[in-house]
Amino acid sequence: MRNFLLWLRYDGTDFHGWQRQANARSVQGELEAALARMLPEGFRLGSSSRTDAGVHGVNHPVNVWADTRIPADGLRKGLSALLPRDLAVTGVLDVPEAFSARKSSLGKTYLYRILQGDCRDPFVERFAWRIRHHLDVEAMREGAALLLGEHDFSAFRSAECDAPSARRLVTGIPVWREGREVRIVVSGNAFLRNMVRIIVGCLAEVGTGRHDPPWMGELLEGQDRTKAGITAPARGLHLWAVSYAPDLLCNGAYDW
16 A cells, blocks of 8 residues: 655635535545546545635645555646646655654644735735735734744634644744735644634734734633634635654645
8 A cells, every 4th residue: 555645736716625525616525536537446535634615725735545556756647637727736755654644744834815905906816815904014923923832722713613622832923014915924733723814813903903912912811712803714824834754755845
C-alpha cells in the first residue's frame, strides 16, 4: 500500500467546503471523482483540514492511500487533466504509509484578505472581504498581539464548535497593508471552528475605531462569544499552509 501526499489549490467560491455532501459540490467530492477514474482498484482519502463553504486553499495537504504502480508525478499529471478549473493538484509526494496529513501536522497558517474602499475590484472580489471604512492597521496590530500565546479562545469560536477544549496556541498574527488590501495571517497549532474568521471580524472592529485594542484581551478573559464581533465572510479566508517536521520534507508543493 502506497501513501501519496497531495497538495491541493482551489478557489473555494463555488464549493460547499471540503467535505463530501450528497446534494452540494465539494472539494472532496470532485477529488474523489477524479481519483476513482485513475485508481479504479480503490483508494482511501484523508485530509489535513475541513474548510467551510467559500474558503480557499493555497496549499491544502491530503493523503491518498492506494495499491498502485502509478508514479507520484504521473498521478499529479493525470489528476490535472481530470479536475475542474477551480481545483488543482500542485504537487504529489510518496510518503511513509503511517504519515497522516492531519495527525502529523504541527500547525496551520491562514491568510485573510480585506479590500478597503467603496470601489469593487472584479479580480479580488471573490477572494477578499470588502470594507468601505478605512482601517487603522497599527491599532489592529496592537489588538492582535494580545492574542499571542496559549489561551482559552471560547470567545472566538462558533456556537456549533464541538471541540472538547477551547485552549489553543496562536504563534503569530502579523497585520499589514498592501495596496488597497489589509492582510492578516494567523498561525497556530490548531484552530476552533470559525476561530480565524471571528478574530478577523473583531480586529476589523478595532480597525474602524469601534473598539480600542485592549478589547481583544477583554474578550479573551471574558470567554463569551456573544460579546465578540461578527464572523468575517468566508471568501476572504485562505488555508495558506500546514506545517510538518522538517525531516518529513513535505512542507509545501512550492513556496508562495
